[in-house]
Amino acid sequence: MSNKGKLDRRFFLKGGSLAILSSIPLLYWSPIFQQTVPTHDYLKSKELMVMRSLLQAWTNEWPFFVKPVKPIKAESYQAELELGLNGVLSVVRPDKRDELILLLKLLSYGPSCFFLTGHFSPWSDPEKVTQILSRWRVSSKLVEKKVYMAFSSLFAASYYGNKLSWSVIGYPGPPDYVTYIEEEKKL
Amino acid sequence: MIVQSLKDISLTSDLNFDVVVVGSGPGGSLSGLKAAQQGKKVAILEMGRPLQTKDFVLDEATAYKNLYQEAAGRTSLDGAITILQGRALGGGSTINWTSSFRTPELTLKYWQKYFGLKDLSMEKLLPFFKEAESLIGVKDGEITPNRNNDLLAEGLSKIGAKHGLIKRNVRGCQNLGYCGLGCPVGAKQSALVTSLPMANKLGAEIFCDAVAERFIWKNSRVEALEVSVRGLQNQKYIFKAKTFICAAGAIGSPALLLRSKVADPYETLGKRTFIHPTTISGAIFKEKVEAYYGAPQTVYSDHFLPTKLEEEAAGFKLEVPPIHPLLLATSLPIFGKDHYELMKNLPYIQATIALQRDGFHPESQGGRVILKNGRPFLDYKFTPYMEKAFRQSLLVMGEAQLAAGAYEVMPIHRQGLRVKSLGALLKHVNELSMKALELKVVSAHVMGGCAMGARPQESVTDPSGRFHHLENLVIRDGSLFPTGIGTNPMLSIMGLVGQLSS
Numbered sequence: 001m002s003n004k005g006k007l008d009r010r011f012f013l014k015g016g017s018l019a020i021l022s023s024i025p026l027l028y029w030s031p032i033f034q035q036t037v038p039t040h041d042y043l044k045s046k047e048l049m050v051m052r053s054l055l056q057a058w059t060n061e062w063p064f065f066v067k068p069v070k071p072i073k074a075e076s077y078q079a080e081l082e083l084g085l086n087g088v089l090s091v092v093r094p095d096k097r098d099e100l101i102l103l104l105k106l107l108s109y110g111p112s113c114f115f116l117t118g119h120f121s122p123w124s125d126p127e128k129v130t131q132i133l134s135r136w137r138v139s140s141k142l143v144e145k146k147v148y149m150a151f152s153s154l155f156a157a158s159y160y161g162n163k164l165s166w167s168v169i170g171y172p173g174p175p176d177y178v179t180y181i182e183e184e185k186k187l
Numbered sequence: 188m189i190v191q192s193l194k195d196i197s198l199t200s201d202l203n204f205d206v207v208v209v210g211s212g213p214g215g216s217l218s219g220l221k222a223a224q225q226g227k228k229v230a231i232l233e234m235g236r237p238l239q240t241k242d243f244v245l246d247e248a249t250a251y252k253n254l255y256q257e258a259a260g261r262t263s264l265d266g267a268i269t270i271l272q273g274r275a276l277g278g279g280s281t282i283n284w285t286s287s288f289r290t291p292e293l294t295l296k297y298w299q300k301y302f303g304l305k306d307l308s309m310e311k312l313l314p315f316f317k318e319a320e321s322l323i324g325v326k327d328g329e330i331t332p333n334r335n336n337d338l339l340a341e342g343l344s345k346i347g348a349k350h351g352l353i354k355r356n357v358r359g360c361q362n363l364g365y366c367g368l369g370c371p372v373g374a375k376q377s378a379l380v381t382s383l384p385m386a387n388k389l390g391a392e393i394f395c396d397a398v399a400e401r402f403i404w405k406n407s408r409v410e411a412l413e414v415s416v417r418g419l420q421n422q423k424y425i426f427k428a429k430t431f432i433c434a435a436g437a438i439g440s441p442a443l444l445l446r447s448k449v450a451d452p453y454e455t456l457g458k459r460t461f462i463h464p465t466t467i468s469g470a471i472f473k474e475k476v477e478a479y480y481g482a483p484q485t486v487y488s489d490h491f492l493p494t495k496l497e498e499e500a501a502g503f504k505l506e507v508p509p510i511h512p513l514l515l516a517t518s519l520p521i522f523g524k525d526h527y528e529l530m531k532n533l534p535y536i537q538a539t540i541a542l543q544r545d546g547f548h549p550e551s552q553g554g555r556v557i558l559k560n561g562r563p564f565l566d567y568k569f570t571p572y573m574e575k576a577f578r579q580s581l582l583v584m585g586e587a588q589l590a591a592g593a594y595e596v597m598p599i600h601r602q603g604l605r606v607k608s609l610g611a612l613l614k615h616v617n618e619l620s621m622k623a624l625e626l627k628v629v630s631a632h633v634m635g636g637c638a639m640g641a642r643p644q645e646s647v648t649d650p651s652g653r654f655h656h657l658e659n660l661v662i663r664d665g666s667l668f669p670t671g672i673g674t675n676p677m678l679s680i681m682g683l684v685g686q687l688s689s
Binding site: 057059060087093095096130133138146150155156159160163165166168170174180184 | 520
């Protein structure tokens, strides 16, 4: 977080480098249930709370992942999503990650949260969080547009970077190419 | 092919070369090969990991992390444009979709007229295009288009738009559909399996995880290149050479020169960076499309591109992208139920993309590469002229998709809706804002930033690709292009580099 000290709220709220945010895209997924990556390498309690609320609202009505036999439990699902989120953050360019963390800090701080959402502390109310996202989606304010677009990529990657999401959208996965390679080797 | 990672070795040997090439993409690797063929002692440096065909897996998340700049998360400065660029051995050629087009003749004529590039005529470039095509196996499609491409052709036929089949650089293609993740069977004839191993066989040394930090120069010559090890910024090496070839790609090359604080009296460096800003239209069909399987790009249309040198409209080329879950999901700027309702139709989704030709109009002057704390950003702004073309492209794509039998179409936009008729599409698209961060815009073709030209006041290199202010530094990649080119750039880069190296 080398640039953290150089970022201040005013700069951020002006939208100066808020560019950040829509720049989280594709990225990365740790192997399922990988134990070596701690779940929250980058987010502390307050930011994590905000991120969890946003993630839950964003993925509301997205089906639970399905393991080969049956759907996984709610708590495992949440853990999977957060693990994915952590994986995404681990490959984001450090300066952009710092900006994202700063945004979450602002969203966890009453006055700046009010500036960005119209509420002082909406994060424990899923309905309010959904309303905020809906407002950001159609907002004409530059800051809100950037925030919305940033989370768009981040959360989609956290979910669809996980192979367990494939079956819920009817994606059969990649074709077999190993057989071809084995046959080529024999020739 | 013997590839060394700067992470795994301790270079105690002599780091003096005749030629040091920065970048292993189609331009850098071909330059390295040409130099090696002339008996030069060559080093090719690549900032990506030392991954080769055997290392590629058909998993999006893994590939994006390993093979793309910023894990495929690179964007323009304001975050409005997603920029897909390779960071891999073989550069963009390792992760592109194999579409191989020669530079459009109209583009070459424009360069001759407005940038003094007299030698860049089709007649003079032709031998070099043919040489490159032979090297990378470009030929007419041997593969039947998948349904995703087929539907584009059907729709275009029904609306009376001309289209054709794309030539691809493959040998023994297995039609897997995952070219963007690195070809796991080595069928794609990228630099990774052509010019790089050939250069290597002739003695060129290839170093991965090698981040070119800056040129060390004095008076009018580059004396050395400072290189750090990726992920270990404090570990540095100094590469010396008689000639330095900068082929780090558009964004990468101008950024390296900016970090080197080279002379730039007319402030041209980094300017005129073009991206073919690309819009997307999604469509849902009642039949299965399965756009994740099969050769990704086999049908194109230049019907909506200008045909005259001074034509007013920007124009756009139509193609399709492959549709894999992560790529699709992160391209949809919607959330909650709306997002899932669309994603669950994945096997039935067709997508069309429109690549806007940028750089040919006063209101389309490209973006500028700048540095922030040494890191490159592309500052690229839309203009009303470009927004007009965005809107037209969404209408054309949607119309073609509906004509092909789409059940619903959807402009990919922050406020995009699914519509079922041409009338509804017209109304919806005409109501949408085409401003930055509203419309989803992507780019997989970054060009310019070190523009070549006859006049130093408006260029970075002379027509031979030599940097104006340092006699032993040449540029050999797509950053040389003084405009966008209006088509997929790999073959243009190779033809140009072939000619400049001859």
